[in-house]
Amino acid sequence: MVWIEPHPRVAEPPFIVEPLAPTHDRAAFFCREETLTEYITGPKAFRDIANYSATVYVCVDKNQVVWGYFTLHSFSITRDELLSSLHGPNWENPTTSKERRQLGDLRRAFPHPVVSATLLGKIAGHQILRGTDFGAGLMTKMLEKVWEAAQLVASRVLVLDAKNDTLVGLYHGYGFQLLSSEDRRMFMLMDTVKQFVEAK
């Protein structure tokens, strides 16, 4: 009897999600979006890691073959930007007693001058796995990593940019909300992510 080693390009769950390393086999990764394929198969992902521009997580099988990946970044929004959009530029200078009470509420909701956030830069699964539950599974793993990261460096919200309207609908179905009608940027509050991770 001759034992034939399984071809490393055959997906063999269970997968694990871990930080991108040189030992991972990225060469065969392919998805419909060319830029997403190039990012992980070429040097850009390592350059972003080396520059501290992104944290790149890959989904690999036991043969270390990459079947999906996502990148996480951090950014911040100032409290002033947020509250000026709601109450105008003079939100910190109340003139009426009602505004003074409101200011107290605002300071409790935003105790620091900067609101930290996490950005999902890229997320992609191998073309072979299209039509399966793999993509949704990868998203859930991404949320787990986002929550892990938020416990190390505080973050109040996860933001992503959906590539097209179809993806807006997809992410909306999973509970992401659109930030505005002007673009496809969406968000999920970190407390929702926490509840998701802690759910059985």
Add this chain to the structure above:
Amino acid sequence: MDIRRQMTEAVHTPEIIVPDDYTMKSQAETSRTVPALALPQEGLRTLAKALMGAAPAPNSKLLAAKRKAREWFG
């Protein structure tokens, strides 16, 4: 390079792993992975309101995805 390898192995969280043959030539080599983060006024308003309110619980579709993910990720 041996020092770099030793450092990578010594760190408990090996997120920062640089290939031995990597040398960055210029800042321009870095991909523009982070899009411009300037939010429009409407986006800021939406976010401010959301941050002041209670976070919604994860929906049933998301929780179902978590259960399905166990088949793929163990």
